[in-house]
Amino acid sequence: xxxxxxxxxxxxxxxxxxxxxxxxxxxxxxxxxxxxxxxxxxxxxxxxxxxxxxxxxxxxxxxxxxxxxxxxxxxxxxxxxxxxxxxxxxxxxxxxxxxxxxxxxxxxxxxxxxxxxxxxxxxxxxxxxxxxxxxxxxxxxxxxxxxxxxxxxxxxxxxxxxxxxxxxxxxxxxxxxxxxxxxxxxxxxxxxxxxxxxxxxxxxxxxxxxxxxxxxxxxxxxxxxxxxxxxxxxxxxxxxxxxxxxxxxxxxxxxxxxxxxxxxxxxxxxxxxxxxxxxxxxxxxxxxxxxxxxxxxxxxxxxxxxxxxxxxxxxxxxxxxxxxxxxxxxxxxxxxxxxx
Amino acid sequence: xxxxxxxxxxxxxxxxxxxxxxxxxxxxxxxxxxxxxxxxxxxxxxxxxxxxxxxxxxxxxxxxxxxxxxxxxxxxxxxxxxxxxxxxxxxxxxxxxxxxxxxxxxxxxxxxxxxxxxxxxxxxxxxxxxxxxxxxxxxxxxxxxxxxxxxxxxxxxxxxxxxxxxxxxxxxxxxxxxxxxxxxxxxxxxxxxxxxxxxxxxxxxxxxxxxxxxxxxxxxxxxxxxxxxxxxxxxxxxxxxxxxxxxxxxxxxxxxxxxxxxxxxxxxxxxxxxxxxxxxxxxxxxxxxxxxxxxxxxxxxxxxxxxxxxxxxxxxxxxxxxxxxxxxxxxxxxxxxxxx
DNA sequence: TTGTACGCGTTATCAA
DNA sequence: TTGATAACGCGTACAA
Numbered sequence: 201x202x203x204x205x206x207x208x209x210x211x212x213x214x215x216x217x218x219x220x221x222x223x224x225x226x227x228x229x230x231x232x233x234x235x236x237x238x239x240x241x242x243x244x245x246x247x248x249x250x251x252x253x254x255x256x257x258x259x260x261x262x263x264x265x266x267x268x269x270x271x272x273x274x275x276x277x278x279x280x281x282x283x284x285x286x287x288x289x290x291x292x293x294x295x296x297x298x299x300x301x302x303x304x305x306x307x308x309x310x311x312x313x314x315x316x317x318x319x320x321x322x323x324x325x326x327x328x329x330x331x332x333x334x335x336x337x338x339x340x341x342x343x344x345x346x347x348x349x350x351x352x353x354x355x356x357x358x359x360x361x362x363x364x365x366x367x368x369x370x371x372x373x374x375x376x377x378x379x380x381x382x383x384x385x386x387x388x389x390x391x392x393x394x395x396x397x398x399x400x401x402x403x404x405x406x407x408x409x410x411x412x413x414x415x416x417x418x419x420x421x422x423x424x425x426x427x428x429x430x431x432x433x434x435x436x437x438x439x440x441x442x443x444x445x446x447x448x449x450x451x452x453x454x455x456x457x458x459x460x461x462x463x464x465x466x467x468x469x470x471x472x473x474x475x476x477x478x479x480x481x482x483x484x485x486x487x488x489x490x491x492x493x494x495x496x497x498x499x500x501x502x503x504x505x506x507x508x509x510x511x512x513x514x515x516x517x518x519x520x521x522x523x524x525x526x527x528x529x530x531x532x533x534x535x536x537x538x539x540x
Numbered sequence: 541x542x543x544x545x546x547x548x549x550x551x552x553x554x555x556x557x558x559x560x561x562x563x564x565x566x567x568x569x570x571x572x573x574x575x576x577x578x579x580x581x582x583x584x585x586x587x588x589x590x591x592x593x594x595x596x597x598x599x600x601x602x603x604x605x606x607x608x609x610x611x612x613x614x615x616x617x618x619x620x621x622x623x624x625x626x627x628x629x630x631x632x633x634x635x636x637x638x639x640x641x642x643x644x645x646x647x648x649x650x651x652x653x654x655x656x657x658x659x660x661x662x663x664x665x666x667x668x669x670x671x672x673x674x675x676x677x678x679x680x681x682x683x684x685x686x687x688x689x690x691x692x693x694x695x696x697x698x699x700x701x702x703x704x705x706x707x708x709x710x711x712x713x714x715x716x717x718x719x720x721x722x723x724x725x726x727x728x729x730x731x732x733x734x735x736x737x738x739x740x741x742x743x744x745x746x747x748x749x750x751x752x753x754x755x756x757x758x759x760x761x762x763x764x765x766x767x768x769x770x771x772x773x774x775x776x777x778x779x780x781x782x783x784x785x786x787x788x789x790x791x792x793x794x795x796x797x798x799x800x801x802x803x804x805x806x807x808x809x810x811x812x813x814x815x816x817x818x819x820x821x822x823x824x825x826x827x828x829x830x831x832x833x834x835x836x837x838x839x840x841x842x843x844x845x846x847x848x849x850x851x852x853x854x855x856x857x858x859x860x861x862x863x864x865x866x867x868x869x870x871x872x873x874x875x876x877x878x879x880x
Numbered sequence: 881t882t883g884t885a886c887g888c889g890t891t892a893t894c895a896a
Numbered sequence: 897t898t899g900a901t902a903a904c905g906c907g908t909a910c911a912a
Contacts, residue, residue: 545907557907588906590905593907
């Protein structure tokens with residue numbers, strides 16, 4: 201059984217209050233006692249008891265804000281489910297979670313919501329739009345003592361507490377490795393990305409190209425286009441690509457829009473359809489896996505992303521523990537028809 | 541914030557002790573008060589606070605026994621890591637975990653250890669050997685009020701609290717689906733199982749055959765043999781199979797022994813080697829994935845198996861909650877070279 | 881049958 | 897600067 205504050209106080213002959221002040225660095229303790237208590241705590245290997253901490257924290261009742269560009273984006277459904285799950289589990293610990301969703305990727309809108317949440321919450325979780333004003337706002341909040349966690353997408357050079365989300369490069373590598381297996385290592389592939397301006401998408405493409413360079417020289421990238429994460433644009437881009445490259449053996453989709461791509465591919469006769477590796481596991485992708493249009497999809501635990509983000513905020517607020525890593529990456533999962 | 545016993549007692553005008561007796565069905569309460577308290581608790585949606593429960597439980601200090609046939613079986617390394625992780629996290633809640641490992645699958649040995657642990661622990665987790673005397677012992681323990689959780693392998697007709705482990709049928713389906721993708725739906729495959737007497741292995745084979753029947757008629761099973769979960773026997777069996785069927789396109793390994801199989805396959809010239817789909821992610825399998833001998837492996841979260849088993853035992857003991865399902869299945873994960 | 885009081889470990893407040 | 901004390905929610909022993 202582990203050591204308690206009470207035991208430390210008994211052994212070092214001071215009161216529990218004094219031990220508490222030392223351990224929490226609240227000051228107002230004489231240097232001798234401070235040193236004594238520290239030594240005893242160190243030697244006994246004191247680790248605060250979570251149940252006790254949680255119970256005491258109930259009096260304080262923290263609020264965690266979650267701000268997501270989730271409206272109309274079905275990928276985020278699972279993320280939100282994870283957020284809700286964590287919120288439910290932590291209600292016992294006096295944690296309230298406020299969830300706000302916004303539509304589209306307008307940084308002004310996001311900025312406004314951040315400002316609105318600022319004074320209501322003790323921690324903020326968001327998927328930041330990659331613009332300077334958002335980074336500046338994150339830093340301002342952090343400066344203010346409000347911990348910020350970036351979820352699903354990261355921004356560089358910010359003072360966020362940590363990032364929780366996909367390892368984009370690795371998911372690109374997995375997609376390429378899978379394509380290599382589907383094509384037995386040889387063939388011409390096309391890449392469809394969301395936007396060449398989005399960091400995560402570019403990292404995925406870098407992952408694809410890296411694997412081709414290192415160990416799949418029989419594959420080569422014949423074309424690349426943007427879908428804007430939109431099924432209509434994706435359909436147009438894929439149609440064009442298939443017309444210009446009738447000999448395409450595979451398509452790697454590193455962003456959303458897979459349904460549009462599939463619709464374009466379905467217009468080809470069965471025997472001329474390229475193999476498709478997609479990203480994420482939204483309902484339309486599941487349908488296309490079932491129909492055999494998509495062969496595999498790379499997932500990055502959307503539920504866990506939301507769940508972990510809230511849990512990390514809780515740990516920071518209640519238990520005073522910083523995240524173990526600056527970036528917490530999800531596992532890269534490959535799903536096929538039989539495992540969706 | 542959620543409802544507490546104290547609030548219920550205040551509202552219904554009885555003491556906290558009475559509320560406790562009603563909620564825990566300890567009897568010695570007048571029918572009227574009982575009904576009243578129940579109604580109030582129901583209406584307010586009472587859910588006991590976990591932190592409070594945990595803190596109170598610390599006085600009792602439960603012990604959880606874990607008994608695994610893990611000696612010399614590297615698959616269990618991760619399971620044990622999961623057990624240890626949970627043990628560490630639950631130390632704060634007054635939980636002690638005793639881990640015993642045994643060598644081989646001798647039911648007499650397992651029985652002896654079960655008897656030895658019986659009086660030391662408040663819950664028992666084990667991977668049971670599928671023999672009548674083990675089933676009888678599990679039932680005897682359960683009769684005695686000692687909750688038993690089966691881990692990784694289940695036994696039928698037993699009074700275990702729940703099963704936590706792989707969905708064997710599904711992992712077989714995933715292996716077959718993957719093989720279908722590797723062979724573009726056509727080819728002759730061989731199956732190597734551990735033993736035709738082991739339920740889980742047979743369920744995996746059933747999964748493979750099911751997928752072939754339902755949607756991959758171009759695949760057919762040309763041969764099947766046993767490895768005894770042993771690399772030496774696996775090598776011999778695979779060598780024989782490859783000799784008898786030089787036209788084999790794929791090998792599905794539904795049990796251990798993959799290293800032995802790979803050694804046999806490596807004796808063939810590169811272009812004649814069959815594709816291999818294996819199970820689990822032990823170090824030798826990782827090596828063979830890296831060398832391109834194995835194309836994919838199906839994993840069933842060994843870490844989570846161990847972690848969850850201990851967590852479920854904790855929930856049952858401390859929080860009085862039975863598992864949500866009688867069988868808790870792990871996710872079926874496909875791993876390739878890029879994602880191990 | 882019912883109520884009261886204490887302890888689990890932590891935090892916060894108040895008095896000295 | 898220090899120590900004593902109450903509170904968080906739950907479980908339980910003990911007294912009434």
